[in-house]
Amino acid sequence: MIGKLTGTLSLKNPPDVLVDCHGVGYEVSVPMSTFYNLPALGEPVTLLTHFVVREDAQLLYGFATAPEREAFRQLIRISGVGPRTALSVLSGMSVGELAQAITAQEAGRLVKVPGIGKKTAERLLLELKGKLGADLGAPVSLASDAHADIQQALVALGYSDKEAALALKPLPADVGVSEGIKLALKALAK
Structure with a gap:
């Protein structure tokens, strides 16, 4: 129902914040990862939200990403x-x-x-x-954008994400995309 809030940050009280949206204040609970990246009080803020309706409460949870x-x-x-x-x-x-x-x-x-x-x-x-x-999981462990491109190429060729990730492990961090694809395919052929 409420997917995103954009307004002014009025209050910070971990893990809760108050976002003023044109005179209406929304109480939002956020994880600490979002809380630490919030702007100063009085600054504009945008949070993606998840709205939970329970028998005894209506709760709003907010996220930076x-x-x-x-x-x-x-x-x-x-x-x-x-x-x-x-x-x-x-x-x-x-x-x-x-x-x-x-x-x-x-x-x-x-x-x-x-x-x-x-x-x-x-x-x-x-x-x-x-x-x-x-x-x-796989993109987090990638050392560079080239590795991400190599993995996408392997997946496009029909390899699973897991197989592609395993083929990327022995590659040097500074490998180019075309060379990396060749090396990864050699490793997968073994």
Whole structure:
């Protein structure tokens, strides 16, 4: 229902902020990653939002980036993970770190987040595998734009994201796109 707010930042009280939109103040809960990047009070701000309606409340959650909001939405779909827990996860690690933990199936990284126990971490890894990690995990580990182009080329040739990412690991960080594609294809042919 409410997808984005643009207004003046009126109040900062972690994890909540107040955004004044032409005289109407919206209370928005944000992860700490968004909170730390907010402008000063009185400055203009834009937040992507997720609106939650419960029996006893209507809550608004805000995010600086679309990947943060998408990760939040994926997290709250999991049984036993509510909006507050999802905010805690996104406050404790970046979307890229979360995607890497999911791709590598590292429950230990998730357990370090306050409010996440071993069973919840394992459930997150199981239910988000292939959803969040596949979309966001591989680009985070890329050393350069050339590596991103090489990976896209390999995927276009029919290789999976995982195969492409594995082929990129031995490549030098400063490799060119055409040379990188040749080297990656040689590695995949073995």
